[in-house]
Amino acid sequence: MTWIVRNLWLIPALPMLAAGASALLKQGSRRLAASLAIGSMSASFLLALCAFAHVLRSGGVEVCNFGWLRFGNEWLRLGWMLNPLTAVMLVMVTFVGLLIFIYSVGYMEHDENFTRFFCFLALFAGAMLGVVIANSLLLLFMCWEIVGLTSYLLIGFWYANPKAAAAAKKAFIVTRIGDLGFFLGMMWLYAQSGTLLFYDGGAGCMEQAALAHMVAVTTAFGMTAATGIALLIFCGAAGKSGQVPLHVWLPDAMEGPTPVSALIHAATMVAAGVFLVARIYPLMSAHVGLALTPTTALQVVTWVGAVTAVFGAVIAVAQWDIKRILAYSTISQLGYMMMGIGVGGVAVGMFHLITHAFFKALLFLGAGSVIHGCSGEQDIRRMGGLRKYMPVTFAAYTVGMLALCGFPLFFSGFWSKDEILHAAHGWSVSQTPFYLGAFGALLTAFYMTRQMYYVYAGTWRLAPAEGTAHPPTQPADSTADSETNMHHVEQGDSPVQTGAGIVHHPHESPAVMTIPLVILAAFAVLLGFLGTPAWPWFQAFLDGQHVALDFAAFHGDGLLAVMLSSSLIVFAGLGAGWWFYGRKPIVSEAAPDAVGALQPGIFTLLGNAFYVDALYRMTVQRLNAWWARACAWMDRWLWNSMVQTVRYAVLILAHVDNFVDTTVVNGGFDEGCESVTVGGHILSLLQSGRVQSYMRMIGCALIALVIFLIWSAR
């Protein structure tokens, strides 16, 4: 076993050790905490590069398994693995993570809990890397849960804000609901295949022998065990990756600091669900005999992904908070990834995952830069004209936006999204996912253009116009402002009086924040070229093969048609965005949305995310609270009343016993004694002391005796 595979465990272990060490640090040791986190992440990045280089040379799967605990006569084994999928994810997570760590040094500079922040970030990184290298579904689950914990800690990082605390709890609970399915699926898999190791020299649960067994077993509803297990595990993936209907935690998770949103809720943690599906892909695609149609599990994944892709995109059109737009965009893109895996396989979905990680992190970090520069403002209606004030951020953001929209040829999002659309076009079950995906792409271009115009174009709407007095306006939605409290206003700009108080001019962020933006922008462009049909290096790498540059591939299989139509869709979306938001500059923050003015009802519906949260509140949460009250009631009145009945029965018996004892027994005894005494009294009357009565008695007795003797002598 090569050196890198044997020591692969260092990659997650180093950040975790850094987290453990910083947990013991005092609040003031900021530089040490940041250095520990960044240092360990850099080391992990270098090791990830080594692993990548190794896989480039040799490919295939290499594992290192060890026994963890023993029950009965067997060992429960855990382990880690290195294969192309692992290597790619390792490099992505460590690299993007490192950039975001560096960015956070600038972003969180004024926060008093700086040390804690880096401790939690490092813990997250360690756990996420653990998920990536895990060769056992149990080890993956364990790291998965710890990732959920750190997400909880980081969303609720500004714990004094009740909304952040509530959002953290919501995220944990909603993902835990999905994880219940994951847990049961894991138990079932363990029971069916006897091991939770993915690869174990032929005996692993993702290897041929186990898969053949699981497709042969049929259970309830006519499903095979393989399908049932795959669907249950998909529940966990759906929760973590914000698929409909478990998506509700992601927008609320924007309460956390922006680096957290970038790292966890855009690039890595939410991608973990997609990664899990890729890991168990052999199980999901396992079938008996020839594959005439895709398996049930993959069909479910595709449909859920397609619905999510459109759902997220549609809602993003009507959001006002800069981060919420990106959050719903992430939900939508995660839907694309799931759809990609469902229709096209691991390579298609993973390619989009990798490109998305870079440009979405870029967009979030750019949004953070905007928020930082605007001293905590998050509402896009209160921005505008930032192109002038923050040129670097604007340039990087534009690159990210075009990549997300899938602008043709030069941006990575185009190539990765096209792979998905192409595969969906060729899906044998139905063409609906393709149309949903295309519609989603149109919407993506549209809402991103809308965001760009609101944020960067025109003039800064918080600046007082010459000669007009701006009345102080109430922000219509109060989702922002958690970051306002935590931001320190920069010196040196002339302050502007607005209704909200003194606000300084927006300014560009420091280099420690803009350099990561530039680096990410570069990758948002360059990564696309790793997966073009002419040179599908990425796809081949995941399969462990090498491939050469071949422009003729463009002409095959309807590819050009898909590329052309998707480009047209992107242009249409961009054009529509310009039509509504670009032709006339947006003048004031009170001006209604251009689309909203046309269709206010639909716009409000979208703005409230189809009222799904309200629906859950009225159904699931109410049911939960009711059942809790019912159980407490049962406890007091049902079970307790059984006990109280026994108690009262015993008390009644005791009282009856007392009654019998005092009145009947004792009283009877007393009465008996009484009658003896009374009898004695009566008899004592015979002792009158008068001779006459004694003589009378003797006389009577004598007469009685004589009568008796005469009578008996007859």
Next chain:
Amino acid sequence: MNGCPCISVLTAIPVIGAVVVLLARNRNRRMTRWLALGFSLLSLAMTLLIWHYFNSASGAMQFQEQHAWVAMLGAEYRVGIDGLGLLMLLLSAIVVPIAMAASWQIEDRVPLYFSLVLLLQACLFGTFTALNFFHWFIFWELGLIPAFFLIKIWGGPKRTAAATQFLVYTMVGSVAMLLSFLALFLAVHTFDFATLAQLAQGGQLMPAVVAKLSTHRLIPHHLAMWIFAGVFLGFAVKVPILPFHTWLPIAYSEAPTGTTILLTGAMSKMGLYGILRILLPIFGEQMQRVSTPLLWMAVATIVLSGYSALAQKDMKRIFAYSSINHLGYCLLAIFAVVKFTGNDAGLLTQKYAAMNGAMLQMFNHGLTAAAVFWFIALLEKRSGGLQGRNDFGGLRKVVPVMAGLMGIALFSSLGLPGLNGFVGEFLIFKGVFPLAGWAAALSVLGLLVTAVFILGVIQRVFTGQLNPRWAAMPDLTTAERMALAPVIALMFAVGLYPQMLLAMVNSTAMQIVQQVRLAF
């Protein structure tokens, strides 16, 4: 080491400690507390020593001591431990110092309090090591007396009702158990657990009872079930199993928090220990006949008590119901193990997993619940007795270290991997799922609702706006941190390396499972 009467010595240490502490006057309370703590740490040291010499590979009884007592009554002094017994001794030895540490702020009649705690520890040691019913039952019942007084004298406003209900309810169960064992004694003239188990597995126990005791009207099978029901009731009240649990919330909530730690950490395990030591080997066949109703009771225990916890506002009640919920998982595992499964060897592995998980969960829950209640005691100390979840708010700002450490204990209770609460639950579900899939599927709701109410506690107590009343709350002192550190470290250690405990119990778990007859 086999010559030394280690277990008797171990049981005697707390008794001697109780007497010594009682003789101290109330004048020097500090000395009394430290003396009592010293005795409990001495017991811990002794237990660790026994562990060191314990042979984990064998599932047989070790450190046995046997002395004749009253031969005619079948009573003899017979003690010994196997993996399960040792695990329980270790748990008791760890929980009692924690309970003492959490009782540090008691000012009233301190020598009496600590001597009662030490007496209770002696009774715990006695129960977990006795191998003869007569002698075991004495310790079982004796343990109620210190617990009763601890609740009654130092408890909250409704302490008399709580203590009385606790005592009487448990005694009713114990009386039923006593009657059943008397029936057994009349038939086979022995109180020895090992002999009874052997007879039961040979299929000779119940026929002997039936021959001795049955009348024309009673079907032999029913007589066996009645006797089983008597013993079961005794344990059902103690564990507790729904619906025999109503004494618990009020007892835990009214008891002083140090006593609650003893109740939840150690005494509740007496019931589970009894089920494993007595009910399973001797009444295995009867349990198999009613395994489905038993599984339903276990599921109800898990789900209903979890949801009841969600509806509570007082933190001690929340965690009282949470205790019932966590012990429900052990019950689930045990009742799944006794399910009749024919001769399927594959399912035997699942039973081993479930049994190991149940034992590990007993230890883990004891440790975690003790830690959580300790933190509640620390909060009470700082707030003058308040323990409602809405009484605080935003405490993380003023007591960050306590928030962090209490968070660790709470997440362990929630079953977060990496901490000790996860491993037991995982093994239990892994074993139960193939044996009784429906029960496992319903019981995962318990995992969800636990997360909901624990996060609710964290949200209300530690996050949000700082309640101005507690703006000056002091964080953990150095002494408190040093006392808590080993407990927290142990949580991580067992969570990351559970083999250190599983090595102790695995052979015993296998043996207990094998005792369940595979065919009847």
